[in-house]
Amino acid sequence: MGKSARTKARDTTATTGEVGPRQPCPCGSGRRFKACHGAKGGAPDVFVSRPFEGLPSECDIIAMRELVPAASAPLKLKDSDRSVTLCSLLPVAAPAMVRDSGEIWLGLQVQHMYGDPSRDLAAVLLAALDAEPGIVGLTSAPGEGPRLQDLVEGDTLDITVHEGFNFWLADVEDTSAMASALDEANAAANPTVRLTSVEAAYWTSIGSKEHLRWVMPEPENELLDALARLHVAGKDDIAPGSRFVGMFRAHGLLAPVWDLPVGTGAEVLEEPAKRFADDLAAALADGSELTAAERSARSGLANRQVTIR
Structure with missing residues (x-):
């Protein structure tokens, strides 16, 4: 990324004219600005340059999202005693999973990019709180609503870095159906x-x-x-x-x-x-x-x- 683009990426919002139309969109989608937040009627959401500010262990959350293949950390909710675990990556890059036990796993490395990862995480978490066991995700931008900072509390997270993704199956009795996918995921995880x-x-x-x-x-x-x-x-x-x-x-x-x-x-x-x-x-x-x-x-x-x- 050039010097001009780096300077613009520090802005809180991205609107037409701030970033060159052929430059990468600052939201991180991987698309050019003209095809993402610079597109008329395209990606409407505000781009937040520091979305995890104010969350416990902000730097570790960024590392889990961007650098670390397999890690997890419990989250403490402000208004619920529901068990929630923040994970670097979930199977099929799922935004969230409700386990059979009722525990919620929240994924950081996901496919969607709506401008504010913290708001996306909050929307997925709120949906998971009312969902049956299975995968929970977003099919469109979450719109107005709380951010993850509004839902969790605490000063630091207890980070566990895993050697691979075997923790995905910690509460699964029959793992044979996922053995091949798990082996593939583990092979791609750098120590x-x-x-x-x-x-x-x-x-x-x-x-x-x-x-x-x-x-x-x-x-x-x-x-x-x-x-x-x-x-x-x-x-x-x-x-x-x-x-x-x-x-x-x-x-x-x-x-x-x-x-x-x-x-x-x-x-x-x-x-x-x-x-x-x-x-x-x-x-x-x-x-x-x-x-x-x-x-x-x-x-x-x-x-x-x-x-x-």
């Missing part, structure tokens, strides 16, 4: 581990490469300043042989990415990640003007941003 020393940082192995991807909550401009300071100070390595390669932008936040030597694994990253977090906090608190070298580094970092969706 992923959530670090425990810091929030929302995930090690993953993708074929012949390993990465650390870390969703950070700080405002973009302040975070870029701080990362530039660390780069000039030689403090942006996360482990021996690692390389800071750039950042994803996802749902209004930045996710720095490091390439790691093959064989690094997750465990050895815990202490360096904590040290980096401490250095980053100090850099964020530094209110002085950037030096010429730091300004140059910041410009380079800004040019290494890409959008996941």
Whole structure:
């Protein structure tokens, strides 16, 4: 995505003229703007650039939606004691499933894109609360209504990263009918581990490469300043042989990415990640003007941003 498109993607809404008609729509649908939110009578919903702000563990929710193949976390509802579990991905990318036990599973990685994932999640959740066991989804934009922030409470989520998707069948007695689909899903899931020393940082192995991807909550401009300071100070390595390669932008936040030597694994990253977090906090608190070298580094970092969706 070019610099102009990245700037526009930070806006709260997307309307005709703000994004070039042939550029990707900021809603993340994968379609060009002219065929999505820029189309007359097309996608009518307002695009929200930071839809998960205010939810518990916002950064982890973004990671579960964009980076992590198999993870889950219980949600606590404000006005119900119904058991609800937020999942990265459900079978057939279902928006929600009501289990035979009555428990509701809510999926983050789904096919529909209506501009505000939080409102979509809330609409699916409300439908699931009144549904019989089975798959629950959306067939059209949810329209006006609450967002997930209005329905859940708590400060943090208890994230569990699964080795595969066997948790889908945790309460199913006869799994033979789904064995083939489960094997296929497990084969496509890259090994992923959530670090425990810091929030929302995930090690993953993708074929012949390993990465650390870390969703950070700080405002973009302040975070870029701080990362530039660390780069000039030689403090942006996360482990021996690692390389800071750039950042994803996802749902209004930045996710720095490091390439790691093959064989690094997750465990050895815990202490360096904590040290980096401490250095980053100090850099964020530094209110002085950037030096010429730091300004140059910041410009380079800004040019290494890409959008996941």
